[in-house]
Amino acid sequence: MDTATLPEPATTTRTLRVSRFSRDGRPPRFEEFEVPVTEGTTVLEALRWIRVHRDAALGLRHSCFHASCGTCGMRVNGREVLACVTDVASLGQGPVTIEPIANLPLLQDLVVDMASFYARFPLPPPLVRTSELVSASELPEGIDAHERFEDCIECGLCLSACPVVATDETYVGPAALAYAQRLLEEDRGADRAAILSWADDDNAAWRCHAAFECTEACPSDVRPAERIMALRRELVLHRETVR
Numbered sequence: 001m002d003t004a005t006l007p008e009p010a011t012t013t014r015t016l017r018v019s020r021f022s023r024d025g026r027p028p029r030f031e032e033f034e035v036p037v038t039e040g041t042t043v044l045e046a047l048r049w050i051r052v053h054r055d056a057a058l059g060l061r062h063s064c065f066h067a068s069c070g071t072c073g074m075r076v077n078g079r080e081v082l083a084c085v086t087d088v089a090s091l092g093q094g095p096v097t098i099e100p101i102a103n104l105p106l107l108q109d110l111v112v113d114m115a116s117f118y119a120r121f122p123l124p125p126p127l128v129r130t131s132e133l134v135s136a137s138e139l140p141e142g143i144d145a146h147e148r149f150e151d152c153i154e155c156g157l158c159l160s161a162c163p164v165v166a167t168d169e170t171y172v173g174p175a176a177l178a179y180a181q182r183l184l185e186e187d188r189g190a191d192r193a194a195i196l197s198w199a200d201d202d203n204a205a206w207r208c209h210a211a212f213e214c215t216e217a218c219p220s221d222v223r224p225a226e227r228i229m230a231l232r233r234e235l236v237l238h239r240e241t242v243r
């Protein structure tokens with residue numbers, strides 16, 4: 001069929017309940033917007049429609065539009081998602097409730113301050129990484145079996161979903177622990193003793209309750225909960241070798 005003759009996708013209207021917050025002293029609240037959507041309209045596109053057509057002051061963050069940059073994380077109908085790859089049509093028929101990710105300081109509407117997310121990581125934090133392979137290295141046997149922590153897009157969804165972080169902000173949380181395990185897994189000159197000591201702290205690997213909510217929330221298949229369990233095994237082995 002000539003694509004010029006394809007019918008236009010049907011447009012329907014959905015109600016978005018958007019969490020609003022500003023630092024002007026007013027309490028947080030929900031505001032409702034009626035938004036036109038078609039098949040394939042994402043939550044991010046619906047929010048951008050609100051900003052263009054209803055309220056230019058709506059605070060939200062995004063960049064890549066394809067699940068790579070990690071900036072559009074939010075809670076939609078109570079679940080942590082990337083808004084750029086979440087279809088409104090996949091969210092049932094009722095109103096769609098949109099909130100910022102939890103467990104991080106709120107700046108405005110759907111925008112949180114990620115500084116305390118990065119502050120949880122063992123040093124050096126993974127803000128900027130150099131190339132993947134040390135120049136003198138060879139690909140190890142079975143490289144396909146490696147799950148690379150570099151798949152982490154630093155979206156903070158695991159931190160938002162973690163029930164332990166929700167009750168104890170001193171817990172370093174899943175992403176940082178998964179990063180530490182990755183540093184131990186493939187040594188690139190990392191200070192193993194320092195990482196093990198960091199991970200053995202009261203607020204680190206042993207604080208996890210193994211709820212696995214972080215793995216459920218992670219959009220990038222990092223599987224942080226499994227990595228925390230692997231980190232614990234490393235800690236036990238280390239204790240036995242230094243005994």
Ligand code: SF4
Pocket residue numbers: 070151152153154155156157158159174175178214217218219220221222223224
């Ligand atoms: S581990 Fe997954 S959920 Fe957590 S910050 Fe990285 S990509 Fe996001």
Ligand code: FES
Pocket residue numbers: 062063064065066067068069070071072073082083084085
């Ligand atoms: S806009 Fe980059 S992950 Fe969604």
